[in-house]
Amino acid sequence: MTPYFRHVVLRASAPLAQEAWWAAQPLHTDLDLFLAAHLASPHSARRPLVVLGHPGAGKSLLTRVLAARLPVATYTAIWVPLRHVKADTQIHHQIEEALYTTTNGRVSWPALVEETADDTVRVVILDGLDELIQASGASQSRYLQEIEQFQEREMILGKPVAVIVTSRVVVADRVEIPDGSSVIKLEDFTDVQVNQWLQVWNATNRGTEGFRPLRPAHAIALPALARQPLLLLMLALYTADAQVPDLTEMRSSADLYGKLVDNFIRREIIKDAETPAGRGINVAKAVAPRRFQLAIAAFAMFNRGRQYVTEPELQQDLESLLGSAPQERRSFAEPLNHAAKMVGQFFFVHAPSADDGNDARGGLHRTYEFLHATFGEYLIAAAVMGLLRRLAERRAQERDEQAPYLEVLDDAKLCGLLSHQVLAGRASILDLAAEHAHHLRGEDLSGICAVIDELLRDIRTRTLTTTVRPEQGALPYDPSRNDASTRLAMYSCNLVALRLMLADTSGVPISCFADLSAWRFLVSLWRGCFDEDSWRAVMVLMTTEPTGPELAAPAPVLKLRGRDADGAEHDQRFYGFQDARLFADYDGLAIMRGALASWGGRSPANATDAEIHSRLLQFHHTANDDVPFEFDEARPLWADLSPPTRRLLLTALADEAPVLPLDTVRSFDDVLGELTDPRLLLPLAGIAAAHPAMIATLLPVMQRMAHRVHRRVGLAAAAALVGAAQLTTQQDEAAALRRAAAEIRI
Template sequence: RPVAGQHGPADEAWWERAPVREDLTRYLAGALTSAGQERTPLLVLGQPGAGKSVLTRVLAARLPAAGFLPVRVPLRDVRAEDDLQEQIEQAVRAATGERVTWPELVRSAGGAVPVLLLDGFDELLQTTGVHHNDFLVRVARFQEREAEQGRPLLALVTSRTSVADRARYPDGMVALRLEPFRAAQIQQWLAVWNDANAAGFTARGLRPLSWEVVSRHAALTAQPLLLTMLALYDVAGNGLQRDGGEPLDEADLYEELLFSFARREVGKTSADMASDGLLRERAELEMQRLSLVAFAQLNRRRQWVSAAELDEDLAALLGRSSPGASGFRTPLGAAEVALGRFYFVQRAQSVRDGHVLATYEFLHATFGEYLAVRLALHVLSALVQNRPALALGDQRVDDDLAYALLSYAPLSGRQMLRFAGAMAARMEPGERERLSRVLIRVLDQHETRTGDQHPAYRPATLRVASRHGLYGANLVLVILLLTGGTTAAELFPGSANPVSAWHRHALLWRSALNEEQWTDFALSMTLHRSWDADGRRTLDVAPRYGAPSPPDPVDANWLYRYPRGHGGPGWSRPYWDEIWHKMEVSGGTNDSLVRHVMDPVFAWLGPSVTTFVATEGEPATSLAHDLLHLLLSGGVELTDAELELTYRRVLRGMEALPGSHVHRVTALLATVAGRDDARLPADLRSEIYSFTR
């Protein structure tokens, strides 16, 4: 699709207007013979593992030598600071061993059209920041210059879709996206895989990999490289098929998938691993190293991290180690080697000033999310064993590492919560109960935290208050998943007013999160307000599963600390205008939107907002609530009994209103009562008439 302006190709919605084609070869043949392509490059986008680099190799091999001179330039291997012509000449020398200038190369082609295949623009962007966001524009200028010199050329640039929004686009450029596999293509791939491996399957007593099995994991199988990864995992004893039993759930699949690859790679390079236990231990260390990569990305709120940033994180969290160290404390040089051998970790690189700049990204974002949650629960679970030598007094739990890792980003993304919930469900009930008690203790002691034992760990620049809020929010999320639901009193056992404590903490959490994060966090739980056996207010909090439903109606008895079903005299508060003003001061989008909707209510019916009527055995409501309920329901949504009860509450509430606002309420009451007159008892109609005449 042609790119207009500076936005589009990175957004999924932008592609909805572009037709999906299956004739890639024919399309490219047309594009590479079109005169228009001599002025701007063709941008080829795709997810990691979609086949972008392979496409450039296939093109280089298949373009007819009589008409085209393909020059493939892996941008990761050329100096990023050089201009495009120098980068091309570096790639030619690397491929042929000969030094040749670009004009000499073109003249030697004997009239064949040069085709530049510039592979990995995203790696330039990712490793050098914004310094090369004009790369596509520079390619177009190079094409224009060559055309003016009588050496017209074509250019194709590949990039991951996720960084396309950071690029500047030349006028007239066309973008092409490699689509994920659809069901028919996955089935075709499986047919080739099963046919090629049929003899091996038979010799080892394995079943072929079927569409029925693969279709359960649609999020992974849509990408060719990830589909290959699943197939390789299944080769080890039909692990994906569970011997024909129940399929692996999402968390179990990720655990077995990633751990099996870690174990396999450790086994390849560690011939001395005689003990299965030692092999598992080394594989676990690899998983933890990968998990630190995941946290480096999560805490920077992006899907990649540079080698330099990862080096800083490891040094800050674990200290610098000697070359002979092992495990978590292995120096980053060795970590780079370890990460490089896992092909589900994408390593992007470029060369600048003679130095290789590298970044790491997981082929699928959910790999990083799973690993981050896995390490988070591992670190938190270790707190259970963190017992002081003396049990006397209130000993502090040493949660410094947990605070460092979990105070920069929330774990409330829906996929992360699913992973965490599944992992918590696998724990023994007693283990979950012990861990939840420890985390509640940590939540309490964290309120007075003043120090930071990992001051060099700074994946992002955040206010101290924001870090406190994020850490507290993450602790609460994990506690909810471990317990299946708890109360404000259990979360804040030292508080004289747990309900108010929840409110204060919620304000801190909200201030620490951006709007998207706050939405995810709020939607991760459900709240229920009630009373305990002694008549005290309780607030129950539980994880939310499934689609969100409307919250429970507010009972003003609960808000103002009256007993459940309190049916005594109503009450009024004079500060309705202060509520209105405080909504203005808070200034958030959500508060402002609610205030916008409620402005007419405050302006015309202000005192009715804080005038309450209690009915025996029923929730207490405000006069404004009942008036709006009558007005907006049209009466048809209420039974005759509900309609009568609501009108009687309105009349009782009007008795407490200041005189300056009674006439406004009576005008509204007259309007709705006229509509419902036929459904109301005679005595109630008479009482309403006495107010409204």
């Protein structure tokens, strides 16, 4: 099923991660023709083609099909899965890695180029830029710029190469895409495409015993799931089993993933129960422990900032969180390793060989990763909500029993799992947690929110350890090796994010869990401990708004920040605005807004521009005698100044012109003669009024400007010149000023 798509040629910075922006772009249905035309164009060898899509949209499958369909007589396609190459190497080294794996070291990139130079077009497909970013933890903001440079070098050598890069939409704003690059976004299936897909699926499998078809109407009733190709396949596979609940009972993505995961776990347990060693297993009670084991695998990847985990790492995490597994085997066919036994059974995880180190026996470590990242995200969300619910139930039980005092909440396991990465960086985890909470009873949800508030109120006295189990000799759980301050920052931030996601649209008064001083302590802790990506993820997720009448006592409310927010204040250049909002520093926010207004909505062109601008603002808003401004020093820097700073400088020059020497004003002679901005008419009239000798230079400029301003502005400029004529004792100067006033009066 060929997906529909939207296409743009990037000409300037565009909000490629915003759904609303993409929805306004033209929709196309001829993806095959587009790709054929692109690869036949010389443009394909100059800039990369960027293919964006949501998880499960079919990006990887599209590139595999494209590589297979390209005629071998005219194209040489190299498919490079970026999650399996080193992130910090050059493009050609990453291609070399993929070729080495594919051909067992038989073909190198230079050799391939030489052999195909005259016969075919080389097409390099770099699949999964988002996974390269997330798995490596490295900044790849200039990765596409490096691809463009790689293509340029190959072109100069006479060996042109076309490059196609795939990525999730969500990270599109974290990379710099070269201007002129073609960018396409794969669209979700339409209802018609869902219907067509299911017709083929149902017809192909109708003869299978016990097969239950998926009705198009049932699938279309879940558009958020059915329109994603991979999730549609999951729906079809789930529905095919006539023994599971009907699809119409599902209410959300979390519900779907929960049923998919639990259904497969149940199948595996039933298989175990049919063996002699598994007799007596309570299938219903065994599902939750198995699900938590899978959640540990998901946390093992997430807490290390990767999309995969090695077998020794997973084994260590399982032992740290669950205790040591029995080492004896019942048969030689049974894995000795707890991790291999648990994760190897689960069909949502695959274990490619990875050359990431040798184990004690001299073999390569196996690595585990989910076939789709959303399964891991669901397991994390479900585990976190389960732990919070148990804490809330424990607290409710104590109150029901009218205990004389409430014990300190034992959140060691929750803290251990949530103190290594920020959930804000994986917003889908928070979305799934919110969906999970949506199905809870009101009192259960209120209890969870109360527990989070209690944990946050006590966060400053929290003692962090790496041991999450009370038994003596328990292994530490420390996948990230974060220091204590960073772990406290991570844990508190994740609790706040969860509290916010469980609230309604009115937000959460910060007073529920902290006073203003404690809140600012938390935000300062986050700012000091997080790397730039984590901090920006937090600022993108949440913000505060004042509710009190006084800025000094704002009574802030924590709210979700609009993910499609736009405008100057949401540009990456203005993260300071969101920084101040999150800190609930509304005085500082007002000051920054004033500064932004003085820049005309722009940022400084360079350090010199910023320095001159700030000095001019200080000069303008204080007593001029106290803070003198050296115009002679500023004049040589004119070329380095931005338009707002130039206007500010000329306004200051006009204000000070009566007390400045004529030579200082004349040093701006060539600059003044080239001005075109009509907003400078009044300052120029002020300079002419103070120094009539400048009229010959300024009059032609003022005449041009006078025709582009409101009549009142022209009259005000003329009035300034007439006023100066009345004050001067020099007849020739007075006459020149009156003639100039007549010329610019409209």
